[in-house]
Amino acid sequence: MQPPFFNALSDSKRILIAGMGGGFDVFCGLPLYFALREEGREVTLANLSFISFGPLTPHPLAPALVEVTPDFHVQHGEYFPEYYLARWLATQGEAGRVFAFKKQGVKPVLTAYRALQKQLRLDTIILVDGGTDALMRGDEADLGTPHEDAVSLAAVNELSGIKRYIVSLGFGIDAFHGVAHWNVLEATAELARAGAYLGSFSLTPDMQPVQLYQDACEAVFEQMPRHISIVNASILSALHGHYGDHHLTERTRGSELWINPLMSQYWCYDLPAVAERLQYREALLNTLSMSDVDRVIRGHRAEIVPRERRTLPI
Template identity: 45%
Template sequence: MTSSYAAAAHASATGSLAVPPLLAALSQADRVLIAGAGGGFDVYAGLPLAVALWDRGARVHLANLSFTQLELLELDAWAGPDVAEVTAETRGPDDYFPERTLARWLAAHTLPATVFAFPKVGVQPLRATYHHLVERLQIDAIVLVDGGTDILLRGDEAGLGTPVEDITSLAAVAGLDVPVKLVTCLGFGIDAYHGVVHTQVLENLAALDRERGYLGALSIPGCSREAELYRDAVADAQAATPMRPSIVNGQIAAATRGGFGDVQFTRRTSGSTLFVNPLMAIYFTVELDKLAARCLYLDRIEHTHGMRQVATRIETFRDEITPRAPHAFPH
């Protein structure tokens, strides 16, 4: 990976009004890895972007930090240390296996139908796994995708949401030498249920913008092929996982079809008042290294090998600081 390639990619990412910076940053990338940073169904939030890049002719690979019991997979499913290569035919749990559910949907739509799955490990083994895939697939761009926006929090906010998996992924990829590394978030507002104050998310984006690390917001048009395929994939996943459908992607999918307010689609949210709105269907994108540099506790989790270590070190950090005061939206 040459420095001239990285420089050209960075220059194109500054873009103009005519070309969204997210797509400009990936314009020279031929082999892109889109990976769900926070586990569960996060990889689904990267599907609209993947479809756009596939239609452009890029070779896009999908991956996900998995909540599935990957230890139940057969030996031939493992493609390397801490990475399973999941296809439509992979044997595994029947009740919850988002990566295989997505692989089956992709196969049914004649799209590249492999989803790499990572077990829940610490920064060092996860980085080794990413490095393995980068070398094997000759990746020249990595996009971490978060369903929600808590990956954008630096650590001193009023609430961090569910940071363990997101920040483990962020730290792992920050240590890789890849020309283009981005973080994109879909589902603005969803993390309020986990205590995230979204004025602080906006404050962080503004700070990244001052550092030339914010690549702007990109709305997914509801009538686009990308949105239609995404909604179909989310509906398929809900049917395949009726007891644990994705609350995050269900709300985003509703937003892409013009849903607003308390749009209920699963009994998992009964008793809660949802606020589905157009902001949920917008990609907010930042440069990964600049985001990582702003994380106040990234150095503390650098040498972790298990996610329990990550969780403990985040808790210790939080006990030592005074979070910055939240502010309500003024309008």
């Protein structure tokens, strides 16, 4: 048997895998990228980017969309995960490109997604969350880092004529940002009742797509040694059987981590159902900037009484 997620993808031919929270989220989609490529699918990578693109940035496709390729001029060590990933992909015989969405509000990001949907003739979009805070609906005791995830979720939910899914990788990581994983499992249960939870499956080190994911992470970490991804470092630690307060990067020294086997497990969901749970989604639709997004989230939090924080009884 296989998770319903793969049955849902059975007739998908042109797929976009996009990091929804920015930073290194797109790397969390690499095992899925390589697995689907092995099946002969046409798969493209994208990411909500933390880079400030200027008006003279090459390869603009829309006001908030840039095609990042190895011919960009980047100083060694500069924070630019999309560039270093594109360069690594080219060394593997893959298309050396990663599309980058500028970190803006929902309206410009939606316009960019529509442009990419048309250009690539996409039939499926899979948003990838490094962690699990994309499942927070808005009234939890702590939302983690919701801004970028909410923008991507609200934008892709507005697309028509395309299948849309969310996968998360890194269960437990968002405890670092205050998320109660009681709420993650609560959300999964609610989505299961709605028929929108599409199963989960584990990654293991013997899988070739996982090995390529690790190679990509290690290559990019070497190029950006001051910016090693805490999320992906934690997932790699879990993949290799580490548990508890294990630190792969000095960036986490001084904090207590909970590396655990569930970190290397994909959790899969139908995107419109996740978007329907987001209590401030409609208020996000007219946002133009991240400042607008911040005002919406702060306004929502000011109007509600957050639910009591609960912890897993295990």
